[in-house]
Amino acid sequence: MRELLVIGVGAGDPDHVTMQAVQALHTVDVFFVLDKGPATADLTEARRQILERFARPERHREVLVADPPRDRAATDYPDAVRLWRDARAELLERVLRAELADGGRGGFLVWGDPSLYDGTIRVLDTIVARGVLPLEYQVIPGISSVQALAARHRVTLNRVAGAVHVTTGRRLADGLPEGVDDLVVMLDARFAAKAYRDQQIDIYWGAYLGTPDEVLISGRLGEVVDRIERTRNELRERKGWIMDTYLIRRNP
Structure with a gap:
């Protein structure tokens, strides 16, 4: 069984990272970073800085995953989001199987709080519902x-x-x-x-x-x-x- 931690890391200030989040960061074997391309490279770099500051370098590694594009011009917005979320779920399911060993612990860093306008929880629920890749996950709250x-x-x-x-x-x-x-x-x-x-x-x-x-x-x-x-x-x-x-x- 693979285990995942969805960790809220605050709105941008590294000092927003809570002690609970720091403790969780110390236990992760593989961090998965969704990359949205050059336009948001500074966000990806900010995540890396959080890992350098709080995670244990001798324990973890990072896997960069190209985020699927979303149709922002679609007339049916909810359907476009659903299709994007499903594409994310299929991609992450393949990446998790390839990069995270059975019994390992993976981590996702989420800006703000994972419960507020973030799709990570829904994506993982989609993977769990598919039943192809057994996994469990926990959510660590953050400052929104x-x-x-x-x-x-x-x-x-x-x-x-x-x-x-x-x-x-x-x-x-x-x-x-x-x-x-x-x-x-x-x-x-x-x-x-x-x-x-x-x-x-x-x-x-x-x-x-x-x-x-x-x-x-x-x-x-x-x-x-x-x-x-x-x-x-x-x-x-x-x-x-x-x-x-x-x-x-x-x-x-």
């Missing part, structure tokens, strides 16, 4: 970008007796949820919040949280929306990708 965002802006995510709603830019583009005053938005490629610039809304925005490239902007949405959009475009042009998160808060 949502937590890092609130900490860096020194705010709480919800207000007294209130709730907080976590969603995606794709959902936000369909409209603000009814009865929701505090909304965390992730995976927003087009910065959907700009559609609400005329409403009484505050925003707390952060990009590359926990890294040397971190950028924070906050204020009344209508007053800072152009600055945020301009900053996002400049950062994406310079780095080739952007990873940002934000909290929007209604003010009656």
